[in-house]
Amino acid sequence: MNGVLYLATYGSVMDGRQMCLMSDSAELIGYGMLDGYRLLFRGNKNHAIASLEANDGASVPFALWEIPADDAINFDLLNRFPDFTNKRLMDVTVQDIQVSAIIYSVKDTYPINLPSKCYLENMLDVYESVGIDPSALENALDYCADYVEMR
Secondary structure: OOOEEEEEEOOHHHOHHHHHHHOOOOEEEEEEEEEEEEEEEEOOOOOOEEEEEEEEEEEEEEEEEEEEHHHHHHHHHHOOOOOOEEEEEEEEEEOOEEEEEEEEEEOOOOOEOOOOHHHHHHHHHHHHHHOOOOHHHHHHHHHHHHHHHHO
């Protein structure tokens, strides 16, 4: 497979250091907001990872990457697609560039839970290093903590 694909990431792979582990040829296009979605965490207790769920009025910061099409399999493996995640194409806009980007989300058959402290700190570091308002992350943590408490 030749050519390039676009990948929108909203978890730990917003960070260039994480991205280079999967694709050393990836190029960051920029950052944007995915409107109509809420950030949350799904997976095992205290080890959940970032995911998305449709939610009017909410938005999630994301990084848009251009990756070689040949590297796409690395992201399927990393995201444990199709067993753990869904994969879809979504139209996204960054810096007046609109593209259809691949985006992964944890299947809703996995429970809402809290992330590990290390995972959360990594995401906070990424948000801070690129100047993203951490409110979506804080809201996700509050939402998941309330959900877990009510279970």
